[in-house]
Amino acid sequence: MKRIIGLRGVASALLAVSSVGLFSTTVLGASSSSAASSTFVIGTVNSVQKIDPDVVTNFLDFEALGLIYQTLVQENANLQIVPDLATSWAFSNGNRTLTLQLRQNVKFDDGNTMTSADVVASLNRAEATATADPSASFIGSVTNIAASGPNTVVLTMSHADVSVLEGLATVNMAIMPASAISAGTIATAPDGTGPFQYSAWVPSTSFTLTANPNYWGGKPALSTVELETIPSEQSISSALQAGTIQMGLLSEPTVVSTLPKTDPVQKVMDLSYRALQLQDKKGILSNVDARLAIACATNRKQILQDAVFGQGKIVGPVPLGPYATSPVSAICPTQNLKLAKAYLKKAGKPKGFSFTAITSTDLDSTSADQAVAMQSELAKVGITMHISNLASNAYIQDWLKGKFQAAFAENGADPDPYVMYGRYFGAGADLGVPAGYSSKTLQTELLAGDENSTAAGQKADWQKLNNTLTSNAVWIWLFDSYDFAALSPTVKGFTLSPVNTTQLSSLANTSIS
Amino acid sequence: MTFFLAVVRRTLSTLVTLFGVSIIIFVVLRLLPGNAVTAAMGVSEGLLTKGQVAALDRYYGVGQPVIQQYWSWLHSLLQGNLGISLASREPVSTLIGTALPVTLELALFAMVIGIGIGVGFGVWSALHPGRWQDDIGQGISVIGLAIPTFILGTVLVVFLSTKFHYFPSSLPFVGFFTNPWLNFQQIIFPALVLSLGIGAAILRTTRAAVLEVYNLNFARTALGKGVSRRAFIWRHLFLNALTAVTTMSGIQLGYLLGGTVIIEQIFILPGMGRLLITSIANRDFPVVQSVVLIFAAGFVIVNMLVDLFYTVIDPRTRPR
Numbered sequence: 138m139k140r141i142i143g144l145r146g147v148a149s150a151l152l153a154v155s156s157v158g159l160f161s162t163t164v165l166g167a168s169s170s171s172a173a174s175s176t177f178v179i180g181t182v183n184s185v186q187k188i189d190p191d192v193v194t195n196f197l198d199f200e201a202l203g204l205i206y207q208t209l210v211q212e213n214a215n216l217q218i219v220p221d222l223a224t225s226w227a228f229s230n231g232n233r234t235l236t237l238q239l240r241q242n243v244k245f246d247d248g249n250t251m252t253s254a255d256v257v258a259s260l261n262r263a264e265a266t267a268t269a270d271p272s273a274s275f276i277g278s279v280t281n282i283a284a285s286g287p288n289t290v291v292l293t294m295s296h297a298d299v300s301v302l303e304g305l306a307t308v309n310m311a312i313m314p315a316s317a318i319s320a321g322t323i324a325t326a327p328d329g330t331g332p333f334q335y336s337a338w339v340p341s342t343s344f345t346l347t348a349n350p351n352y353w354g355g356k357p358a359l360s361t362v363e364l365e366t367i368p369s370e371q372s373i374s375s376a377l378q379a380g381t382i383q384m385g386l387l388s389e390p391t392v393v394s395t396l397p398k399t400d401p402v403q404k405v406m407d408l409s410y411r412a413l414q415l416q417d418k419k420g421i422l423s424n425v426d427a428r429l430a431i432a433c434a435t436n437r438k439q440i441l442q443d444a445v446f447g448q449g450k451i452v453g454p455v456p457l458g459p460y461a462t463s464p465v466s467a468i469c470p471t472q473n474l475k476l477a478k479a480y481l482k483k484a485g486k487p488k489g490f491s492f493t494a495i496t497s498t499d500l501d502s503t504s505a506d507q508a509v510a511m512q513s514e515l516a517k518v519g520i521t522m523h524i525s526n527l528a529s530n531a532y533i534q535d536w537l538k539g540k541f542q543a544a545f546a547e548n549g550a551d552p553d554p555y556v557m558y559g560r561y562f563g564a565g566a567d568l569g570v571p572a573g574y575s576s577k578t579l580q581t582e583l584l585a586g587d588e589n590s591t592a593a594g595q596k597a598d599w600q601k602l603n604n605t606l607t608s609n610a611v612w613i614w615l616f617d618s619y620d621f622a623a624l625s626p627t628v629k630g631f632t633l634s635p636v637n638t639t640q641l642s643s644l645a646n647t648s649i650s
Numbered sequence: 651m652t653f654f655l656a657v658v659r660r661t662l663s664t665l666v667t668l669f670g671v672s673i674i675i676f677v678v679l680r681l682l683p684g685n686a687v688t689a690a691m692g693v694s695e696g697l698l699t700k701g702q703v704a705a706l707d708r709y710y711g712v713g714q715p716v717i718q719q720y721w722s723w724l725h726s727l728l729q730g731n732l733g734i735s736l737a738s739r740e741p742v743s744t745l746i747g748t749a750l751p752v753t754l755e756l757a758l759f760a761m762v763i764g765i766g767i768g769v770g771f772g773v774w775s776a777l778h779p780g781r782w783q784d785d786i787g788q789g790i791s792v793i794g795l796a797i798p799t800f801i802l803g804t805v806l807v808v809f810l811s812t813k814f815h816y817f818p819s820s821l822p823f824v825g826f827f828t829n830p831w832l833n834f835q836q837i838i839f840p841a842l843v844l845s846l847g848i849g850a851a852i853l854r855t856t857r858a859a860v861l862e863v864y865n866l867n868f869a870r871t872a873l874g875k876g877v878s879r880r881a882f883i884w885r886h887l888f889l890n891a892l893t894a895v896t897t898m899s900g901i902q903l904g905y906l907l908g909g910t911v912i913i914e915q916i917f918i919l920p921g922m923g924r925l926l927i928t929s930i931a932n933r934d935f936p937v938v939q940s941v942v943l944i945f946a947a948g949f950v951i952v953n954m955l956v957d958l959f960y961t962v963i964d965p966r967t968r969p970r
Contacts, residue, residue: 180820184928186690186737194694269702269709271694324739340738340745341928342920343822367820368915368924371804375811376820376918499931500692529692530684530933537696548693560697568696 206311206329232297253284258315275304332645426484428610449618458552489519497532733936759841768852776860794850859891900956
């Protein structure tokens with residue numbers, strides 16, 4: 138025994154270190170919970186990338202800045218346009234002029250009252266080329282933005298464009314003080330009118346907000362909100378169970394299923410959709426019958442099950458909102474192998490054909506599962522789909538240049554089909570190259586829907602568009618999945634919004650019991 | 651004087667190595683598809699006009715020729731300026747200044763525990779070859795080498811959070827001088843996970859080295875002359891086995907810096923590993939270049955110190 142006394146010392150020290158850590162579980166269990174109770178911490182795998190609302194593209198940036206900044210109008214839970222900083226609006230001059238009445242007694246974080254001059258400066262900044270606002274094209278028809286009194290703003294459009302309202306609802310069109318714009322401080326010091334104020338930002342780690350005492354809707358109950366970046370959803374689940382965060386934003390059904398029943402989970406349909414985009418301009422996929430064979434051989438139900446364990450909904454081109462596609466496809470809304478074979482015969486390829494589809498699990502973790510499921514279904518009619526999984530930046534570059542035959546994509550959606558598809562299939566569309574397909578019919582239908590200001594008229598126009606897209610198998614629309622918010626049982630009043638960019642908006646009415 | 655010359659020679663070769671690393675990492679990063687604009691905008695880049703893309707290129711400085719970018723970076727680097735993060739617009743030195751202490755603390759804890767496990771059980775095993783003590787030591791080394799750290803880390807996090815509602819690393823990280831107790835709890839578990847692999851490698855090396863020395867003539871002579879057991883183990887066996895143990899510890903410390911990348915992700919520690927992963931995803935070249943260079947410098951410097959340490963522990967390796 139004596140001879141190993143030195144070694145015993147080392148072993149004892151190691152055991153002591155381990156024991157101290159484990160023993161402390163009981164001690165820190167309480168301290169971590171109490172530390173968290175004064176701050177509402179949200180765990181998310183993403184991190185805030187930029188704090189200039191006019192240039193953000195990352196969903197979390199939208200969500201975080203959507204708590205600081207507000208827009209003239211917004212989308213509610215039913216995806217309808219409702220007032221925000223504009224209390225009312227009216228189209229005139231054949232839908233070429235939009236007049237907005239502004240909410241009064243709204244203060245920016247710097248204490249100044251919002252006026253029409255701030256709105257004009259904000260929208261002009263969004264439209265300016267130097268800003269590089271990715272949503273600028275949504276108000277591309279606006280040729281003039283003018284104040285008409287301290288609380289009225291008039292937008293003049295080059296053509297009838299009722300979809301401009303949808304364009305104004307994005308955080309990329311946030312209203313900010315004219316003084317901050319001219320001082321050039323927007324990219325470093327957020328200054329908005331929303332329920333929370335910017336407090337601190339540690340890149341890749343956390344983003345902290347404090348309650349805005351001057352918020353026109355009343356000071357929020359939560360004094361501090363912190364968005365904490367937790368790199369894996371499993372770790373978010375662990376942090377929630379440890380009580381160190383009050384809410385976890387999740388997208389993986391497998392992780393959600395491991396949460397204890399005591400932690401309530403809210404889920405909403407994500408305002409996006411998964412589709413297999415096809416490059417229809419060359420090769421076998423330029424043959425509409427070959428594309429229709431793919432559409433009919435596709436088993437969307439199986440893909441939904443394999444990719445997200447059935448946690449979603451099969452959708453057509455317009456996944457949600459008043460113009461949601463129903464049925465999901467004009468041709469083969471469900472798998473029809475007999476018809477698929479008939480289309481193959483018509484395409485002159487009775488034994489099938491092959492093509493390659495790109496995926497990126499970096500961008501959409503489910504894309505490879507979707508591809509494998511689809512691959513086995515297509516094989517039933519002799520269509521061979523090769524899969525090429527790419528890193529995110531490689532995928533993006535190939536996608537933007539249209540350097541693919543087919544691409545599994547997760548695209549952002551909008552209740553307004555013109556906003557969704559004008560950029561892909563409209564005349565001179567920005568994303569015409571990756572869209573791969575263009576036709577005069579589609580352009581005409583998009584324009585007709587955009588110019589039509591009656592609900593019934595628009596519904597008919599958008600149904601035509603749905604039919605054109607699916608009966609030509611322009612792309613193969615697959616499904617929309619759920620977003621999840623796992624909550625601590627102490628959280629009251631939070632409702633996860635279906636609008637991706639403002640999913641956290643109800644934090645203004647949330648409290649911790 | 652000869653020792654001084656050896657230090658100078660090693661320092662110069664270290665600088666040449668780091669210069670080579672800087673070129674390699676610079677070129678490799680530029681070979682990756684995409685740039686900071688692609689990473690920042692994603693597919694939304696397609697929605698921008700040519701004028702808007704040009705404005706972003708200027709903003710991110712991605713339009714300059716590669717050689718010009720390299721010299722500009724190297725010039726700034728030599729002046730102590732690591733540049734500005736393309737993603738956050740924060741100085742890279744600020745980001746690294748926040749992340750580096752976390753990683754160093756984690757590496758230090760892991761190394762101390764790993765050496766403790768490795769040396770302690772390695773010597774213990776070697777003193778009882780073929781007996782149950784040796785079986786325990788060998789078992790620990792096999793387990794440590796066989797279980798990947800990311801699996802052990804994940805299992806530990808899930809176990810602690812579900813069974814004990816305990817996951818201190820998910821609280822905002824606090825520095826040692828701000829709250830030593832919470833800091834200890836945040837660091838100890840990831841350090842334990844990291845240390846197991848390190849300890850296993852050192853354990854095997856220590857056991858083999860001690861066994862080898864144990865059978866040499868001078869060791870038997872020392873025992874025959876009646877040297878106490880403790881003095882025999884530590885002064886005669888361990889000191890003579892120390893060269894091999896030092897080599898392995900140095901190598902492990904170098905790998906440890908890379909190993910923290912995964913562990914920091916699992917335990918949510920805001921260290922260099924997380925900074926590196928996020929920056930690669932964002933094509934934030936100034937940050938990636940600096941972080942990789944620091945990792946490389948750490949590896950090279952540790953090995954240089956190990957080489958110099960040989961001259962302290964083994965007089966035969968001193969320059970003549």
